[in-house]
Amino acid sequence: MSEDQDETEGDITASGTSSYDNEFYVAVMADDRERVSFISKKHGCNVVIRAHTILPLHLAASFKKVASLKSLLSSGADPELRDQRGYNALHTLISCWGGTFTNLQKPHSVPRAELCLRILCEHRADANAKVEDRSEQTALHMAVRYTALPAVSLLAAYGADLNAEDTNGMTPLHVASVMLKKDFITSLIGLGADVNMALRVSGNTSLHLVTMATAIQGAKNREAHIGCLAKLLDNGAEADAMNKNDRTPLHEACSMGEEELADALLSHGANVNKMTRAKESCLFLFLNHAANLRETSLLAKLLCLTSPLTICNKDGLLPASLTMPCFSQQRERLLDLTHCVSTLKDICKRHIYLSHCGKRQEACKRFLPARLYDFVFHYWENPHCISFVADDKVRPSGGLSIMPTTN
Structure with a gap:
């Protein structure tokens, strides 16, 4: 049991919550730096606010309360403490990047989110820490998932591994490719992500993933999705890379009857006569x-x-x-x-x-x-x-x- 928990043990009320819960919650949400500092010194700042089942630092990160965040970190709040989802403060911030789950996105939300990210990283938040769940995704993976584009370059500046793998061997670029997010593909490539890194199990590269995801999406946003393919190819993606089924992206496109995708790949040098190990051509597939x-x-x-x-x-x-x-x-x-x-x-x-x-x-x-x-x-x-x-x-x-x- 931590010191902070010992100090608050005697303050539990009959309802089962600490007497300081509401006071701490209100102070954080009001972004009252002095009040947050006072309560932190009195009761500690690494104890869950029981009434809301959230750590004070995670609460401040969720709602982008800049003054509260600074006060908590200055008082010794640990940015690596995890919540019940396995998130640390950085993961929590990314997951609420454009607004919390309980409020609509506000125009000032993203700039404040960027400032909060800088503050957390400058207070030794680990940019490569993985979520403690089955996904084992990093903050960079989450930035792609939650459409936190400015976070990508910021996390990279604070040492985030651009080619970090989650449980499934997916890098942030793989995630962006599956989700067909061209801006993220562009940003990650520009920062140095490996465009030819393959998934451990399937052997699919980002080019395979974009090809298959575009085919599945059908006609919806087709031009933008073809743009994802072109962006990878223009930045060194190997057009004839083979996955563990011995298929290139062009094999996959032809197998799904996708002429636009096939044309895009052919225009970047894909080999229409390359065979699989079973000697199956694009025409066969x-x-x-x-x-x-x-x-x-x-x-x-x-x-x-x-x-x-x-x-x-x-x-x-x-x-x-x-x-x-x-x-x-x-x-x-x-x-x-x-x-x-x-x-x-x-x-x-x-x-x-x-x-x-x-x-x-x-x-x-x-x-x-x-x-x-x-x-x-x-x-x-x-x-x-x-x-x-x-x-x-x-x-x-x-x-x-x-x-x-x-x-």
Whole structure:
């Protein structure tokens, strides 16, 4: 039992609360520095205010009471004491960054929060202390979760580890990537976070996480989410990094039928012909999911860019959708196509596109004739008019009927 607890032991009332509880609570909330100092000296400042089940320092941090915070720290309040959630004072401040759970955010709340963070760190609050719960997140992880953007650079200035891992091996940049928070991705990268650090279990990098999170989010805020992808790629993220399923971000994008994501990755040099350990290409992974077969534009692009064109993995297995009886004709057409020799035109188109799409594409626009430029970068012919999509009004000449209907 601490000295502070001994001193207040005799002040417990019949209701079970200390006689100083309300007085201490009111003084902290009033931001009355002198009163807080007086009560701290009389009763101690590291004892829970029982009526509210909170430490005085945590109360001051929650409501950004600057004067109370300074007074408590000067009186010996320990910023590393934990509450029932396993939070220290710094974690508590971050979790209430824009306002407490019981009040609305106020215009002055964030600047005061920044000042409180500086005060805590200058009084030896550990910027790398982890929450004592199953997550084991640091204040920097929490800053991302609770959208406390100014806290990121402040914590880094006070020695926070930008690549600290939580229980799941996630760094703050991983958290920002999963949550698709571009401002945080930008800030963390600018401060030196490792863009290619992989999760211990899955092997996913931030680029994998952004790719999958964007696909899951669908059309909502798509432009901003693609911006997260570009930000990582522009700052050294490895486009062809493989996770523990032997998949690159482009493999994941194609597997989910995401043409925009695939285009963004290709424009930054992702290798469309990189294979998994099972020798499954981007085209194989695309065809492995029947739901993707409506994405005719991406299918045409993958058929044109894949070289050598194969649709089987190393065990000779076909993508799952091609084993469906309703797609037997398409399967035979695709198998025939794998035995065809590419024309010189197709080889040149593929080479120019893969070498110059993205940042070099603008240069091509200046020296290539307009028709040739459009052919290389904007025209994707579907070889043999292979189609999986039913269309009662228009079917390509020689095309096949297609996406099965269900009763």
